Amino acid sequence: MTGPLGIVAVMRNSAIAVSGLRKGYGDKVVLDGIDFDVAAGSVFSMLGPNGAGKTTTVNVLTTLMKADGGTVHVAGHDVVTATKEVRSLIGVTGQFAAVDELLTGRENLQLMADLKRVRSADRVVARLLERFDLVKSADKAASTYSGGMRRKLDLAMTLVGNPQIIFLDEPTTGLDPRSRRTMWEIVRDLVADGTTIFLTTQYLEEADQLADRIAVLDQGRIVAQGTPEELKRQIPGTHVRLRFTDLFELDAAAQVLAGATRDDQELTLRVPSDGGSRSLRALLDRLDDHMISAEEFSVHTPDLDDVFFALTGHTSTEAIAK
Numbered sequence: 344m345t346g347p348l349g350i351v352a353v354m355r356n357s358a359i360a361v362s363g364l365r366k367g368y369g370d371k372v373v374l375d376g377i378d379f380d381v382a383a384g385s386v387f388s389m390l391g392p393n394g395a396g397k398t399t400t401v402n403v404l405t406t407l408m409k410a411d412g413g414t415v416h417v418a419g420h421d422v423v424t425a426t427k428e429v430r431s432l433i434g435v436t437g438q439f440a441a442v443d444e445l446l447t448g449r450e451n452l453q454l455m456a457d458l459k460r461v462r463s464a465d466r467v468v469a470r471l472l473e474r475f476d477l478v479k480s481a482d483k484a485a486s487t488y489s490g491g492m493r494r495k496l497d498l499a500m501t502l503v504g505n506p507q508i509i510f511l512d513e514p515t516t517g518l519d520p521r522s523r524r525t526m527w528e529i530v531r532d533l534v535a536d537g538t539t540i541f542l543t544t545q546y547l548e549e550a551d552q553l554a555d556r557i558a559v560l561d562q563g564r565i566v567a568q569g570t571p572e573e574l575k576r577q578i579p580g581t582h583v584r585l586r587f588t589d590l591f592e593l594d595a596a597a598q599v600l601a602g603a604t605r606d607d608q609e610l611t612l613r614v615p616s617d618g619g620s621r622s623l624r625a626l627l628d629r630l631d632d633h634m635i636s637a638e639e640f641s642v643h644t645p646d647l648d649d650v651f652f653a654l655t656g657h658t659s660t661e662a663i664a665k
């Protein structure tokens with residue numbers, strides 16, 4: 344779209360717009376010119392190992408830190424010139440929780456409601472305690488909470504005042520699988536309500552589960568961006584798996600489909616493919632032409648671990664160990 348109306352439409356749709364963002368500490372370049380756009384109402388995940396620059400990005404986007412170069416707009420506001428507006432629209436949950444351990448869950452939420460000058464604070468606090476399943480522990484000191492409960496309380500505190508855009512910096516690092524799943528459910532609920540989520544994570548599965556778009560950050564640069572499916576499709580390894588009813592059919596198919604790998608025990612053929620609809624149709628047509636029918640047909644795409652390795656030359660855990 345062109346013209347002023349087009350521009351307005353684009354801006355309205357973009358919750359976060361980052362262009363040429365650079366940041367270093369002394370001589371060390373941490374963000375080496377990164378660009379991305381987050382659509383309103385979506386989950387955008389920045390995926391990268393320890394030290395990739397995720398927290399630095401969150402700090403700049405949430406006005407806590409000044410960039411060395413580039414521009415950042417949050418809900419259409421420049422983070423440098425409209426800091427106050429940006430702060431009033433966002434919520435941030437960092438790696439170091441804002442929870443005061445000496446206060447109870449309820450008191451922590453009340454404190455936040457006072458800070459944000461929220462009306463009907465008691466009602467807001469009660470609702471959040473319920474939503475996060477913290478009613479029973481509401482009047483116990485946060486120091487007695489488990490890691491998962493503390494994260495939930497931290498996130499509940501972030502939601503006081505209904506921010507439009509929420510930044511979650513590694514929200515599930517160190518959590519057990521059950522608490523992690525609870526956090527995922529909460530994120531999904533928030534998005535269903537129209538909230539925009541910027542989420543950093545080192546967990547490939549987490550990005551895969553939650554994100555509409557993923558940016559892979561490695562050593563200060565975005566090495567890939569796209570939907571989880573797009574990222575997986577970018578790398579070799581996608582294949583079609585065909586299962587046949589007997590060896591006779593398998594033999595016939597193996598002769599027709601050059602380059603396929605057969606497994607006689609499983610009665611399957613693995614055929615390299617980009618997984619696109621055109622090549623799938625061509626493959627099925629070819630089998631049809633030879634009157635071969637497959638009992639089962641499935642497309643397998645590599646997971647994000649494969650993607651990370653293909654893009655960066657190291658696995659995410661190798662990089663973490665660096």
Ligand SMILES: Nc1ncnc2c1ncn2[C@@H]1O[C@H](COP(=O)(O)OP(=O)(O)OP(=O)(O)O)[C@@H](O)[C@H]1O
Pocket residue numbers: 368371373391392393394395396397398399400513
């Ligand atoms: N205040 C600082 N002064 C100097 N170097 C810093 C500072 N903060 C971060 N760094 C360095 O910048 C790099 C990126 O750090 P950042 O915290 O943004 O990474 P991250 O991807 O969030 O990793 P993590 O998951 O460990 O938090 C790291 O090498 C870190 O040591």
